[in-house]
Amino acid sequence: MNVLEPSISELVTQLLEVVAALAAAPLFLGWVNQCRAWLSNRRAPSIWMPYRNIRKLFDKDAVLAENASPLFRIAPYIVFGTMVVAAAIIPSMGTRLPLVTAADAIALVGLFATARVFLSLAAMDVGTAFGTLGARREMMVGFLAEPALLMVIFGASMISATTALPAISEHLATQSLGIYPSLAFTAIAFTLVLLAENARIPVDNPATHLELTMIHEAMLLEYSARHLALMEWASALRLFNYACIGFALFVPWGIATRTIDPVGLAFSIPVLAAKLAVAGGSLALIETMSAKLRVMRAPEFLATAFLFAVLGLLVHVLLGS
């Protein structure tokens, strides 16, 4: 991976990943929503619903609160930008990504933290009860989820002695099938973090605006039109990104690992689609089968994730595998 002179093929992979993430993220969200509807015996909305929603929002006039500061207006762009860059450094189709040299997995966790901080600050900007409440809860979830995610990544990176996500993925994908007990613990931890960070049941419910329970939606209440569209798109991207981190760490097979690999790249697209379909279905299944936790219980849920991730690291050190 020579970052100084990235080859055309590497640049193409990089660009393809970003475009695919941008395009497929709302689709993935639509798929999850559809599965959830089926599982709860409702008639499912169209799988294209998130796109229509974003388009509708872009057509509307933006309404800003009278005392909204410039921070409130730039936050959606920053949140969206960080999520797109995150998509660029997560290996979803190929592992030869030039940008990864500049940003490893710790920087990726930092990116998610940046998005979260800006989202929370924007929520506090107008100064309504809901906004500050959402910001506080989001930071509460975040300060436990962030170290847990970091520990998950360290669990995998200790196996391959690097913190670059594609290199970890490549190491795990190209090795003869090894069994890592530590990864079992980290996988559980990762699933819990994914649920919490993407505002899914049992930590948050994306379909409700009930003040007692909502976290993510409370922060977006003051947003409208294009700002809201960017925020919605960014949260779809976040879900997509998390799913891709999961694939990269735990089911990396089928990803293109060579520098010039058009066949591998072409092959990786249906593989990714299949993985996403299964992941979306499982996510909907988990959400349907579990009940929403009370907000006070969320820290316990996340502390469990954190402990599992640390256990994974300990198991790795103890067993040396």
Next chain:
Amino acid sequence: MSVGLVGRTLFPLSALASIALAVVAAMSLALPPEHAVLPIGLPDLPMHVRLDALSRIFLLLLGGASAGISVFAAGYFRRGEGTPPGLMCLQYHLFLASMGFILLADDAYAFMVAWETMAISSYFLVTTQHRIPEIRSAGFLYLLIAHVGAISILLTFGVLQGGSWHFTFDAMRAAHLSPAWAAGAFVLAFVGFGAKAGLIPLHVWLPEAHPAAPSPVSALMSGVMLKMAVYGMIRVTFDLLGTPVWWWGLVPLAAGLISAIYGAVFAAVQTDMKRLLAYSSIENLGLAFTGVGLSVVFLGAGMRVPAALALTATLYHCLNHSLMKSLLFLGTGSVLHATGERNLGRLGGLIHRMPWVAWASLVGALAIAGLPPLNGFVSEWLLLQSFLFADRIPHAFVNLLIPMSTALVALAVALAGYVMVKFFGVIFLGQPRESTLAQAHDCGFLERLGLVWLAVGCVALGLAPVQVLGALNHVTRQLTATSLSQQGGPWWLLAPVPTRQVSYGPLVFFLAIALIVALTVFAVRLFYHQRVRRGPAWDCAFGGLTARMQDTAEGFGQPIRNIFQSFFSIERELPTPYDRAPRYRIAITDRIWRGLYEPLGGLVQRVADAIAVLQQGRIAVYLLYSFGTLIVLLALALVP
């Protein structure tokens, strides 16, 4: 002296001197150490000074941070706030000079004189408003713990001379200590410097003294003076003691981690903005000592590259913290002058009234929260990378401790994010919580200059880590005989360990984010209309949305208070439903205060009371004491 002379002339001149100091220190980093013997001091005991890479890095830190603080101070100090400006200016510069002299000192005598001058000059600065009883007692507590630490440092030097009775640092380097004495010296040094750095349980002075002092002084104390403790620790451990034993490192590692978590948790529940920052300093110094401990563990185990990496992370963190914490303390100073309020519960919405202060503070807050691509992230990254090395330590027990330590570091950094969202959000965002805030004004030109200097420093250290690492390499080469090579790598890519495939290029990373954001803005402008309407905030159709419905500082800290309940002792006063004027009060105190300091104080009091029995106040009794003493001494002398 008039305020005009002090503000317009002396402080700006001192800022220029600071810049000159920083430039000279930076230019001379690669030069060999220089010695000198000064013709001052006691007869037959001249003071030795020495300038080596370690001193130069800390002089750079001192110059860089104090330049911004002095420019700010030029616009800040005014008459009617305690000590008159002229005297204040003298104390301030004495404080600065003593810190510079600590870094130059090359014998125990010079070091201790400078160390004491620093403690005493800063004591006077803390008690500027000495008419307020709380400030007097805060100052006393500070002085007390500073001296407990100083005694410990003095004993360290006593042990380090190793029987030669020469107190120059050269003699200490040459002395051979038995392992037990060496460990004793290490522990004494750790107690002494840990007290100055505010490590648990000697941290209690910090949250009292920092809010008591005027803001530029708080900035100087937190940003620069606390780093003197790190300097002393590094100087004693890596330079004077020779090669450390690996298990020594576990002491600062554990204490640092505990302090980091403790500081972050307490910062999250504070309601006074300067106390919040003081607790955040405890957290950051905890992280710095964690790095020192880790480096000692590695060095003792003979692993030089990871030791150099951990030491680099520590030094980088010191540089970062000197800029970002000074920036935030200065920001609180401007807020304090503009509003007269330190209580977070009475602030809010100041981003509209004080945009300069708000945006500069945002940079500092994001940097402390450890967000890329600012500087706090770089030192966090380096520290985490050095932890990842640890799976090769030849001691199984430590290997198990390391993952847990990594988890605690990650938790402390994430908590710092929580704290900073609270700090920035409650002060600068939302609606003003008091009607008087509408009169708040932005700070003056000199204050802006100081804030911008520090904010630019934060960004620069974040975007150019390779250049900073190049400077820090001189120190690691001196102390661990290793430097993190950067061979063949591009100038913008931080790849400290060539054998491992890890790298971070903040500039490219930042440009990528900026490019995407710019493209998004451009695309939105291009394809969609730009119509914006302003309206009232959504009030759930109930009407009457007031500023009091926002989260208070207490409210924002509530989750942390619940999760870490066992850390605090909490007193609650809840209103009953029948109260005509319901009041809700919550007081959070440090358990260590009640568990350690109050019993200790009681013990001292009881011992003093017991001794006071001797004090009868009658001359006959005292004559009897003298007579008795004489008899005992005679008896001792006669019995062979």
